Structures are given as C-alpha cells and as structure tokens.
Amino acid sequence: MAKQYETVIGLEVHVELATRTKIFCGCSTAFGAAPNTHTCPVCTGMPGALPVLNKQVVEYAMAIGLATNCRITRVCKFDRKNYFYPDNPQNYQISQLYLPIARDGYVEIEMGDTKKKVRIHEMHMEEDAGKLVHDEWDDTSLVDYNRSGVPLVEIVSEPDMRSAEEVIAYLEKLRQIIQYLGASDCKLQEGSMRADVNLSVREAGSSRFGTRTEMKNLNSFKAISHAIEGERERQIELLEEGKAVIQETRRWDDNKENSYAMRSKEDAQDYRYFPEPDLVPIVISDEWIQAVKSRQPELRTEKLERYKKEFDIPQYDAEIITESKSMADLFEAAAAICKKPKKVSNWLMVETMRLMKEHGMEPEDLRFSPENLAKLIDLADAGVINSSVAKEVFEKVFAEDVDPKQYVEEHGLKTVHDEGALRTTLEKVIEDNPQAVTDYRNGKEKALGALVGQTMKAMKGKANPGMVNQMLREMLG
Amino acid sequence: MDLLHLTAAELGRKIKNREVAVTEAVKAALARAKELEPEINSYVTLDEAGALAQAEAVQERIDSGELRGPLAGVPAAIKDNLCMEGQLTTCSSKILSNFRPVFTAEAVKKLQKAGAVILGKTNMDEFAMGSTTETSYYGPTKNPHNLMHVPGGSSGGSCAAVAAQECWYALGSDTGGSIRQPSSFCGLVGLKPTYGTVSRFGLIAYGSSLDQIGPVAKDVSDCAVILEAIASHDAKDSTSVQRKDYDFTSALVCGVKGMKIGIPKDYMGEGLDPEVADAIWKAARVLEEQGAVIEEFDLSLVKYAIPAYYVIASAEASSNLERFDGVKYGYRTAEYDGLHNMYKKTRSEGFGAEVKRRIMLGSFVLSSGYYDAYYLKALRTKALIKQAFDRAFETYDLILGPAAPTTAPELGKSLQDPLKMYLGDIYTISVNLAGLPGMSVPVGRDSKGLPVGMQLIGNSFQEKTLIRAAYTYECATEKQYEVPAEVRIGARIAADRAGDLRGSGGQTGDAGSLASQAKTELPEVQPKSGREA
Secondary structure (H helix, E strand, C coil), X not given: CCCCEEEEEEEEEEEECXXXXXXXXXXXXXXXXXXXXXXXXXXXXXXXXXXXXXXXXXXXXXXXXXXXXXXXXXXXXXXXXXCCCCCCCCCEEEECCCCCCEEEEEEEEEECCEEEEEEEEEEEEEECCCEEEEXXXXXXXXXXXXXXXXXXXXXXXXXXXXXXXXXXXXXXXXXXXXXXXXXXXXXXXXXXXXXXXXXXXXXXXXXCCCCCEEEEEECXXXXXXXXHHHHHHHHHHHHHCCCCCCCEEEEEECCCCEEEEEEEHHHCCCCCCEECCCCCCEECCHHHHHHHHHHCCXXXXXXXXXXXXXXXXXXXXXXXXXXXXXXXXXXXXXXXXHCCHHHHHHHHHHHHHHHHHHHCCCHHHCCCCHHHHHHHHHHHHCCCCCHHHHHHHHHHHHHHCCCHHHHHHHCCCCCECCHHHHHHHHHHHHHHCHHHHHHHXXXXXXXXXXXXXXXXXXXXXXXXXXXXXXXXXXXHC | CCCCCCCHHHHHHHHHCCCCCHHHHHHHHHHHHHHHHHHHCCEEEECHHHHHHHXXXXXXXXXXXXXXXXXXXXXXXXXXXXXXXXXXXXXXXXXXXXXXXXXCCHHHHHHHHCCCEEEEEECCCHHHCCCCCCCCCCCCCXXXXXXXXXXXXXXXXXXXXXXXXXXXXXXXXXXXXXXXXXXXHCCCEEEXXXXXXXXXXXXXXXCCCCCEEEXXXXXXXXXXXXXXXXXXXXXXXXXXXXXXXXXXXXXXCCCCCCCEEEEEHHHHCCCCCHHHHXXXXXXXXXXXXXXXXXXXXXXXXXXXXXXXXXXXXXHHHHHHHHHCCCCCCCCCCCCCXXXXXXXHHHHHHHCCHHHHHHHHHHHHHHCCCCCHHHHHHHHHHHHHHHHHHHHHHHHCCEEEEECCCCXXXXXXXXXXXXXXXXXXXXXXXXXXXXXXXXXXXXXXECCCCCEEXXXXXXXXXXXXXXXXXXXXXXXXXXXXXXXXXXXXXXXXXXXXXXXXXXXXXCCCCCCCHHHHHHHXXXXXXXXXXXXXX
8 A cells, every 4th residue: 555645834934014114224115116216325235324123014023923823022133144145235134033023823724614723933024135137138137126125024834734725724814814914915926925835745644754845936826736736746756766855945937837956955055143233122012012902903803703793794795705804995995985785795795706706816906996886886776777787887897996977977877767768668669579568468477578678678778677667567557 | 823733622712713714724734644644644535625625615604603613624534434425435445445435424424514624534454353554455554653653453544643633633433442542552532432322324334233433532622522523312323322411521620539440450460561551550640649549459351351352243244244245336356257256256355364364253153053152152251241340330430441451563563463463452342342431541651652541441321430530630640632753753754755755746636546546555565564464
C-alpha cells in the first residue's frame, strides 16, 4: 500500500497598511504615481536623514494584533535587517526581530462544519522596498523609490495548515479581518497582500516535521492553490525516490505554473539584525490599547448580530453580504438612503452577484455608489419604471455608476401611466388577437398573459403591468 | 583692529555696535586661512565667494534689526559630516568626494538663523573614525600649536580652524570624544551635550546611539552661547529630547561654593602622562580654592568602556555606512562587471583603511552566532557604565579628570598602532556610552608647549553645572584664549614654504576647489599616514 503523506504549511503574509503617508516620513503612499515623485531624503536613504515613526502604523498593527487574538508587546522596538540591494536605499530595512509588536494569536477558520484555529506566531511592522525596473533595451536597471517606506505588517503563522483549502480559508479570514479594520485593502493582485508559503510533507502519523521549502511570488489565490499542490507532489516524489528535500526558497512562475529554486539555505544571507538606534522603543500602555480597541470598527460577527436585529433580511443574505466589508458598507449606505434594506439586499444578492460572477469581480472591485442603487430602488418602488426596465438600468449603474433617474429620463424608460394611451394600445391588441380574446372569455386564464405580453411589447416595456392587467380584464369584461 | 584674537562673543558685540562690518570679519578670516591653510589644512572646503555673499545678507538682517543675537555676523566653520544644502559634504572620504546634500543639518540651520556666516567645511577623520584627523582622504590636519603634531580627532579640522584663527568658532561631532579630545589638544573649550540635546538630523551618522553635535570655542562664554543657539527639540530626530532648560548662558556665573566634584581614581592612575596629571590636579585645586569640595572616588568599569564602545560604534557604523554603495550618490568605481562587483569595487576604492577596519569589526560582531557574545554583551556593559555614573552622581555634582592620557601626539605615530590609538579614548568614551554631557577646558601646557585639557563630566542635562564650573575656573585663572605659537609665527612659515612646496595661489577658490585639489595631492599624503598599508 502506498504511503500516506500529510502536508504541513505555515504562512508569512505581508500586508500593506492603508496609511496616507509612509512609515518613517511624510511622503504619500498613493499607488501608481510617476517614478520617484513620492520620495524625500528619508525614504531614499540620503546621508544624515533620520526616520520618524508614523503613529498610525502602530495603531493599525495593534488593531490587527488585537483582532487576531495576539498579545501586544508592551515595549516593542525596531531592528535593522542588513542586506545590499538597490531597491533598498539604505541597504538595510527597518523591521522588527527581537520585540515584534504582537505575538501568540490565532484566527479561526471554518472548513465545512468544523472549526479550526490557525495560530499566529508573531506579527511585526516594517518598511517596504522600492521597485527595480529593468530596461532590456539598453541593459540598465532603474529604481523607483515611491514604494520605499510604505508601511507593512508581516503576519507569521505557525505551521498549522494541512491543505490548500485551509490556506485559502486562513487568507480569506485574515483579509476579512484586516479589511473590516480598515487597515488595508488587501489586494493580492496589486501586492497590498502578499503570501509566502512554507511547506513540508511528512508521513501521516509522524510527529516530526519534514524539511520545508519557502515559495514566493504568489499573486492570487489560484496561484497559491496551484503552488501548494505542485510543491506537495514534488516533495512526495523526492521522498518516494529516496531523495532528500532541500531547504530552499523557490519562486513561483504563474505563466509556467511551476516553481523554481531561487537559493538554498547555504546561500542564505546573514542579516546582522540589531536594534535600530535612530528610533526609540515604543511603549504601549493599557490606555493606548483601550483607545485602539474602542475605536475598533464593528467586526463581522458583531455586524451579523446587528443585521439580525436591525434589518429584516434572511440570515443567509446577511452572511453573504457581511463576508466582505465593502459589500456590507454598500448595503448599509444604500439601506440608509432608501430605507428599504430588504430591497437593497435583494439587488445585491441577485443582480449584483450575477454581474460580479459574469465579470469575475471581487466585492472590492465594485464601483457603483450606494446613492445610485438607492435611487434605482426608489424609482422601481414608486412604479416610475417597471422591474424589467429596472434590471436594464441596473446594468448601467453597475458598469458606469450612472444616475438612474437621469438615465431613465434621457432614455424615455418611464412606465406609461396615461390611461388614454394605454386604452388605445389595448384596443389594438384586442383587435389583433381574436383567438386569445375568445380563449380568455372561454375561461382560459393563461390567454390573458399572452395579451399582457403583447401589450408590453407594443409599449416597448414601459407600461405598468398591473394596470395593463386590470384594464384588460375590464375591457374583456 | 585685530579681529582674529577676539572671541566669538566679543566679535559679535563689535558687529552689533557697528564697530566692525560682517564683511570685514569674513575677509580677515579668509586672509588668515589663505595664509595658513597650506600648512594646517583645517578645511576641506573653504567657500570664499559664498562667505562673502552670506556676509552681505547677514549684514542686511543685522541692519534691519532682524538679527540681534550674540552670534549675528560671526564667521564659523562646520565639520564636514554635517550636511549643507548644495555644499560639498564629504565626511573626508573619497566615497563622498562629490556629494552635495539636498538639505541642511538642523544644527547648521539653527546657526544660520542666528546669523552665522559659514566659511567652510572642516577636515576630519574619515567618517569620524579616528583620533588624529589623519585618516582623512584630504590629508592630515596639523596642530596649530606645533605643526609636527596632530590636532586630535575626529573634529581636528574644526579645532585647528578655531585655534589657528581661521574662524571664530566651529561645530564638531563627538561619538567617543571627537570634540573633547581635539579641543584638549588645541587648547580650546569643546562640549559634547547630553545625548538628544542637539538634533542629529543632517549629521552623517557614525555611531547613531553615541553621536552628538557640539561647539568648539575659544572660551567658556562662547561655548555656552553656541550651545544655546544649536540646542533644540527636533521632531525630525526621534532621539531628540524636549529639555526643560535651554538657557545655557545663564550658567556663566563665577562661583562653585559647595559644589561636590569627584575625581575618579581610575582616571588619574596608570597610563596617564605625569605632565597631564599635574595640570589636572592644579586645575582641581583652583576649583577647590573657589569653594568646591574635591574628592577622589572609584568609578569602576572604565576599562570595559573601550571594548564596549568599539563593538557598539563599529556595529552601528557597519550598518550606517551600507548606504554608500555607488548606486544613488557619491563615488562609483569606473569599471565593473555586474551589481555585486560594482558594490565591491566602489566600497573597496571609496573607503580608507580605518573605515574598512571598523566596518569589518562591526559586521563581525553582528553576525549570527556572535551577536550575543559581542553586541549584546557590549549593550549590557553600556548599561552598567551608565549605572556606575548614576551612582557617582548621587554623591557628586560633577566629575573631573583629563580629556586624554597625553597631549597631542606627533603626526604619523598613532595610526601605526590602532589599538594604542583606541586606548587614547579611554576617558571620553564612557561619557558617550552613558549619554552624558562632557566638556574639555584648557588648563595649561606641557613642557613641549602643547595644551592640556581638563574634562568635566556632568549628569544628564546638567550642562549648566559644567559651564558654571568651567567659567569659574576661567575667572579664577584669568585665563584667556591663547594664540598658538605656530599662528603667531604663521606668516613666517607661510612665507618660508610658499614658493617651493605648494604655492600660495588657488587655495581658497570657490566651494569645492580645495577638495578637488586635495584629491590630487593624495599620493604625497598617503604614505605619511600609512593608511593604505
């Protein structure tokens, strides 16, 4: 019988914090500016420049630490991690090794019906590096320091995960918590959330860990999943052949769907960590922790609880909507404007979800405003437009965030309530469909539906279906 | 009128009273520098044109009544590890030989605000690593009291410039004694403030946890005035402290009645030159006569200060100097094959021997497996030294001793034995490790005519106690700033050597010309210092 193997996975997750300015200077953290426009002597490592810590970074890190059940380190310090690379202007990174801001936490993930704790070993604050741009044409490398000094937290888990599904569940949970805190937008594609996967395999039942590898450059959940599957198989294959797994760092190639060895443990650098002398220790008092806690926004569990009390929407809808902070925000804002939570929930659950699926979008990618959704609901509710027109207009709102009121006006989509015009149309429909009229009069209720359909068609969908129904009955007497 | 012998405060008063124009003072200093620089080499950059332009601007601010302070219009020199926007700032290193910062150091800004005219940037040991100003890429600076001797270091250029009357005062930096020791060797008053008193923003770091900027002055009054001008809380430096007092000149009071002064036995024993010991004891007696209570006591742990210092300072330096890699600014090797080769060649060619030695030492003590044995142990030693001082200050108001074990050594003697050079810092280093204020005050000369400096050490934030004691000593001895012998005969020296050695033209051109000239002179300088050995 073939041996059974268990996969053991631990994660190092980097999250870019949503501060307006960098961790050690006043430069903007905005993404996508022209190269080296968000820089100053501090984040370009000029001689004589000194770092000054951004307090918001500490508060975001504390908030994440508290929300992931960590112990906050009361006197925490920064350390220097020394290595030479041009994207690192000082040739050292200011990070935390000896006294990281938070330790010993966990998050709970749900796998089907069972719950599982993934423990967090520690979490530390650090600065991001710049970006190298290689110019193949004239064989030079250029450095953009806009990202240099953007604040990061690195969350290091214990090796508690056993499958790609657990890893994804853990990441989704972390993302949800951090987004709820407003501490980061956690976009894998844009790199504001990055995960390195440490993986080893061992024979089922063994209590000793196997030799692990670390995989980098994983930019999507799909890549993470595939990389885990691939690496698991590669390691098992090696063991089956009686070969040893080498402790090394591997780089995932998304196009080739394969990972490649970058450097082995022997080549590992000695970072010569030591306490950063340009920064003073951060002393975190009970009062400060309390203040951060009290400012902590409502997290998902509390939100669900509140939805149950406040809004008359199905439990299932509430769960789906609160899965993402941006969806929940959209829901609450729209509901507050139109005062029809149930209708808002319906629009999100049905039409929004359908279009998101169609376009392969995440809730964070939604671009329409709660105002316009609320307006659309009001229009439909007041009978200004009928439900099929409403769906048509919503697609426009979803795609371009158009003002539905204006759009309906401009495109003449209002439901016609003019009895005279409707009567004229109905008379024509009755005249043109004698068979249906006869059938109805002979008691075939279904025939009425056909006549309503014909009328709607003739009115280009703008008639009020209830009114059509009622008048038809009267006229056919 | 001979302006050059005046102290900074005296010159400031004359400028304020319209007896002297700022330009006049600047021209006098520039003329003196032109005369002596070929011999003394205090400056890396003498900014003649810039100084004259500043003089006019400052004069206008004085005339309009905007500037009223004691330093308005007084020309000064700045150690070349303090950044000045657009001005060559080299740290006396080849690797920064073309570096012009984009901002000005906070301490320099404070001086400019007070109306200082900056004449230029002074020579130093490369990246402040050294005790003689011989490790400079721009050649050694010489002691104005005897040109065969070093001025001390690393702020040797600042001290020589003040002593030689090439400016009225200067800023230095002190990581292990780099203000106090050269002040002592050059017969000046130098002060290293309590860590955190003067902003380090714009100071090119050597040992960040030990570095402080401070004044180099002709007398105690000047020292207090300058410190008052540069001390400030600065949000740009996280280690900067908001002090309760910044009124250092209020301590210029004669009288130390009842002041308890401790003299550490360990400072006055083995290894101390008898002539220096003699001068220190005499100075202590003067203070005793003025009413101070003098006692000897054991300040243990002093012998551990040197290893702890060289571990901590080198560790920090090895990291601080990583940014000099040829990528962004400064020197880059001419030819290279790939990134790592560029790093290696740039740094091998750009740094001198002493800097390389300390980078290697620092990298070693931080490397994995050695961190606990060296760096951590050094940090513990540092804490113990602070405790020993804390205990001493429970009994004493200040501590008195020598600033250095000897007077200024001869040129070329120290670098041959770096260990011996390191031991020369024994009295000053522990003050940096404990973050305390320390001051060097001239208290006489040895038989060769070289100045001896007394060191006063205060508890944290007790600069005023130091200033008061030093000022009392000055009052009691009617001690005045003494013009060094070589300066008095400076004209003759210059005349003697003008034609044959270097010529007198082109020494004081616009900013940077001296530096580039020094570079071409390097081959004849190098063998003397033996630093590439």
